[in-house]
Amino acid sequence: MATGVNNIRLRKYPVGVGMIIVWIAGAIGLSVAAYRWIVGLRITNMSDNRPWGIWISFDMMSGIGLAAGAFSIAAIVYIFNIKKLYPIVRPTILTGFISYILAALTLLADLGLPQNIWHLIIYWNIHSPLFEIGWCVMVYTTVLLLEFSPVVLEALGWKAPLKLIQSITIPLVILGISLSTMHQSTLGTMLLAMPYRIHPFWYSPLMPVYFFLTAIAAGMAMTVFESYHSARTYQQKFEIGIASKITSWIPYVLGLYLVIKVVDVIVSGTYIYLIQDPWPTFMFLIEIMGGALIPALMFADKRVRSNPSGLVWASFLLMGGLILNRFNSTLVFMNGDFYFPSAAEIAVSIGLTCLGIIMFDAAIRFLPMYPNPREKQASKSLENAA
Amino acid sequence: MEVNRRDFLKIAGAGIGTLVLPSLDVKAAAIPGNLENAHAMLYDATKCVGCRACQVACKKRAGLPYVMDENQLYEMPTDLNGDTWTIIKLYQDTETYSYVKKQCMHCVAPACASVCPVAALEKTPEGPVVYHSYKCIGCRYCMTACPFDVPKYEWDETNPIIQKCDFCADLQAAGQQPACSAACPTGALISGTRAEMLAIAHQRLADHPDQYFNHVYGEYEVGGTSMLYIAGISYEKLGYPTLKNQPIPDITWPYMKAVPFVFFGMAGAMSAIYYWTHRNKEEEEG
Ligand code: SF4
Ligand code: SF4
Ligand code: SF4
Numbered sequence: 001m002a003t004g005v006n007n008i009r010l011r012k013y014p015v016g017v018g019m020i021i022v023w024i025a026g027a028i029g030l031s032v033a034a035y036r037w038i039v040g041l042r043i044t045n046m047s048d049n050r051p052w053g054i055w056i057s058f059d060m061m062s063g064i065g066l067a068a069g070a071f072s073i074a075a076i077v078y079i080f081n082i083k084k085l086y087p088i089v090r091p092t093i094l095t096g097f098i099s100y101i102l103a104a105l106t107l108l109a110d111l112g113l114p115q116n117i118w119h120l121i122i123y124w125n126i127h128s129p130l131f132e133i134g135w136c137v138m139v140y141t142t143v144l145l146l147e148f149s150p151v152v153l154e155a156l157g158w159k160a161p162l163k164l165i166q167s168i169t170i171p172l173v174i175l176g177i178s179l180s181t182m183h184q185s186t187l188g189t190m191l192l193a194m195p196y197r198i199h200p201f202w203y204s205p206l207m208p209v210y211f212f213l214t215a216i217a218a219g220m221a222m223t224v225f226e227s228y229h230s231a232r233t234y235q236q237k238f239e240i241g242i243a244s245k246i247t248s249w250i251p252y253v254l255g256l257y258l259v260i261k262v263v264d265v266i267v268s269g270t271y272i273y274l275i276q277d278p279w280p281t282f283m284f285l286i287e288i289m290g291g292a293l294i295p296a297l298m299f300a301d302k303r304v305r306s307n308p309s310g311l312v313w314a315s316f317l318l319m320g321g322l323i324l325n326r327f328n329s330t331l332v333f334m335n336g337d338f339y340f341p342s343a344a345e346i347a348v349s350i351g352l353t354c355l356g357i358i359m360f361d362a363a364i365r366f367l368p369m370y371p372n373p374r375e376k377q378a379s380k381s382l383e384n385a386a
Numbered sequence: 387m388e389v390n391r392r393d394f395l396k397i398a399g400a401g402i403g404t405l406v407l408p409s410l411d412v413k414a415a416a417i418p419g420n421l422e423n424a425h426a427m428l429y430d431a432t433k434c435v436g437c438r439a440c441q442v443a444c445k446k447r448a449g450l451p452y453v454m455d456e457n458q459l460y461e462m463p464t465d466l467n468g469d470t471w472t473i474i475k476l477y478q479d480t481e482t483y484s485y486v487k488k489q490c491m492h493c494v495a496p497a498c499a500s501v502c503p504v505a506a507l508e509k510t511p512e513g514p515v516v517y518h519s520y521k522c523i524g525c526r527y528c529m530t531a532c533p534f535d536v537p538k539y540e541w542d543e544t545n546p547i548i549q550k551c552d553f554c555a556d557l558q559a560a561g562q563q564p565a566c567s568a569a570c571p572t573g574a575l576i577s578g579t580r581a582e583m584l585a586i587a588h589q590r591l592a593d594h595p596d597q598y599f600n601h602v603y604g605e606y607e608v609g610g611t612s613m614l615y616i617a618g619i620s621y622e623k624l625g626y627p628t629l630k631n632q633p634i635p636d637i638t639w640p641y642m643k644a645v646p647f648v649f650f651g652m653a654g655a656m657s658a659i660y661y662w663t664h665r666n667k668e669e670e671e672g
Contacts, residue, residue, distance in 0.1 A: 040541075041546065048465075048529070051529040052530060110525075111523050111525055112525075112526065114523075114524070116523040119523050128502055130525060173656075174657060174660070177652060178652040181649075181652045182648055182649055182652075192637050193527075196629065197530065334530070
């Protein structure tokens with residue numbers, strides 16, 4: 001492996017206007033978050049009858065859902081042994097790792113007493129879904145760090161630790177899959193404690209299953225979306241073959257989700273609300289049609305999958321569907337006072353998302369994320385070791 | 387915390403010993419008894435005259451500040467809030483009216499205590515659901531999970547904590563009545579054991595069926611509460627929702643109980659698939 005410290009060097013990708021805006025938005029968001037630690041939650045529009053806002057719905061619920069690509073792709077490549085997808089593993093693991101860091105940062109903004117977050121370690125309540133999510137996220141972030149570390153170790157040329165990590169890749173991947181299955185579904189269990197608060201279109205004993213399935217599907221869409229945009233930004237070839245392969249599984253996952261959902265609506269009798277409540281019906285149908293059924297049909301079509309813009313649009317719809325679903329179930333159709341996020345809340349949400357892009361950008365600039373032709377041999381050996 | 391550790395070991399044991407003990411019942415850990423002999427209170431809306439002596443007594447006992455308007459004039463809160471653990475409200479329409487007291491219901495199987503990730507809320511065997519602010523991380527899950535919208539937050543503080551009625555746990559432990567029931571001049575609010583309160587409530591319903599709406603609110607709602615209500619009009623009108631008898635912790639617990647099975651099941655399935663897909667590896671490489 002002819003790599004070494006000189007692998008950590010600035011790759012001269014152009015810095016576009018977009019990136020400058022991202023930097024500014026990120027800086028604003030972080031400053032507002034810092035201000036929030038000084039003055040408290042009064043800068044938000046949350047209230048006693050609306051204790052959770054967009055930081056929960058968008059940054060936590062949607063962010064973690066969309067980060068599910070990391071475990072699905074790892075499972076496909078390492079467990080199901082579909083090596084063709086190997087080139088996409090690194091950026092996907094990185095995206096997942098960054099998403100979980102962002103989720104942790106969001107918690108530090110959203111918790112009333114962020115300085116106490118470590119209490120999860122010493123005060124246990126195994127009855128609490130949130131306790132389990134907290135633990136899974138802590139452990140899984142560590143797993144993602146370890147899964148990503150070969151990239152850094154390789155760049156540094158530290159062979160001994162690299163060998164060590166590579167030797168435990170499979171157990172790590174399996175641990176990651178188990179932890180993800182647990183906390184992705186438990187995010188749904190979390191909402192089961194609110195049978196009188198959430199509209200019956202969204203409240204269902206199967207919520208944990210729905211959260212798990214939609215996260216897998218939208219996580220893969222996110223992977224495609226992200227690789228399309230980084231290919232454009234960093235002048236790589238968009239690997240349409242890989243994207244097409246990944247997305248060819250999405251219709252199965254979404255199909256399963258839709259079938260269970262429809263049966264659930266019929267069996268539980270929830271369909272009566274289709275006539276009674278026009279507003280929830282409208283949102284429900286948009287979410288199910290536009291955010292699940294249409295993307296499923298698009299991904300099932302080979303012509304769409306062999307066309308970059310078709311892939312990106314379908315992915316965009318599916319990601320939107322997941323975000324809409326999380327908003328509907330944790331905010332819009334959860335009983336409470338009227339709420340619209342304050343400027344500070346929006347600034348932090350946008351800022352943290354931008355921070356994610358900045359971290360991703362920095363990794364691409366400083367680390368060997370995409371194998372150069374010169375380094376093909378190195379990645380080949382890595383692939384074999386894995 | 388000890389209890390939880392013990393529960394955890396039980397469950398971990400259940401996860402590992404799943405083949406040996408498929409029917410191990412750990413549910414008992416989640417649900418205490420119906421607390422017949424624990425502290426309880428009964429509020430009889432038909433006897434309440436709306437003097438708010440209880441509301442004042444509660445503020446005094448808990449040391450909660452009064453809310454002032456910009457001219458330093460006392461302002462009446464309209465609902466429970468970070469400075470108000472109990473409040474008397476008035477329902478009024480053209481035919482009838484009724485006062486109603488709001489405060490924590492001290493559920494027998496409280497949703498708030500079950501969802502709190504750090505066990506900052508605790509159902510004591512004596513009856514009160516108490517809050518340990520030193521543990522709280524401020525996730526506000528208790529606020530969303532409580533079916534009665536009871537826990538409130540100090541939104542204006544930099545280090546906010548949850549605020550809710552603690553059933554005067556300290557007074558009751560010292561053998562005294564809660565401050566609010568002690569202050570009540572009409573006997574609309576009385577305290578005693580849950581069995582006594584239920585007996586009195588049913589007696590009054592039986593003696594004066596014409597005066598009461600025929601239901602003791604809190605007897606079975608979400609598994610029963612230690613704060614019980616009887617009233618002359620329907621509870622919906624008084625702001626008390628119609629709830630099923632199933633305790634909320636009973637909804638989430640089966641899922642939480644399944645977590646170790648999901649974890650080991652998934653790991654097992656993935657390992658199996660791994661060996662299946664890599665079974666020809668040697669040949670490939672050779
Ligand atoms: S009424 Fe709400 S806050 Fe009070 S014990 Fe029940 S769940 Fe907890
Ligand atoms: S806000 Fe505090 S008391 Fe309420 S659930 Fe969260 S940690 Fe527990
Ligand atoms: S029991 Fe105590 S804390 Fe609760 S409302 Fe009455 S006086 Fe207030």
